Amino acid sequence: MTKRRLFWISGLARSVLFALCWLVLTEGDPSAWVFGALAVPGALALSLWLLPPEHPLQWRRVIAVLPKFLWESVKGGVDVAWRAFMPRMPIAPGWVLLPVALPDTARVALSAELSLMPGTLVAGTQEQQLLVHVLDRDADHSGMAAIEREVADMLGKPAGQP
DSSP: OOHHHHHHHHHHHHHHHHHHHHHHHTTTOGGGHHHHHHHHHHHHHHHHHHSOTTSOOOHHHHHHHHHHHHHHHHHHHHHHHHHHHSTTOOOBOEEEEEEOOSOHHHHHHHHHHHHHSTTEEEEEEETTEEEEEESBTTSOOTHHHHHHHHHHHHTTOOTTOO
16 A cells, blocks of 8 residues: 555544544534534644554554553542542652653653553653653552553554664
8 A cells, every 4th residue: 555545544534533533522512513623634633743644553452452551540540539538648749750762652642641540640751751740659650661561562663662
């Protein structure tokens, strides 16, 4: 398949996906398409820039990681709720520097996934490290490195490869 054809097929598929997402987010409100007419092409352009079609996702790896991601999200959400409702609130908020060997696009994907996990928020980068705010700076954060390897696998790039 030529690059040009791959670009158009990917663009069409992503346009349909983003339009469906917009439809779901706006609960089908026809008046929302005034903004959707800008949001969908903007999301398409950004997605084509961040993840060019010649660099496709490894979909079977994405699907394989999804159950673990959902389980960890639920487990983390319960942990955050438990800490919030405890009288002494056993938290030790702070910053963790996470060394990352992923290229820029994959680093953005990793940042997004880590920020979706309860109790963590990626707030920036310092050289080859992510600056992550956590609820418990004394906890074991080795799971973040495992998530980095999963993101690298999904994008078809071994960690450390530019």
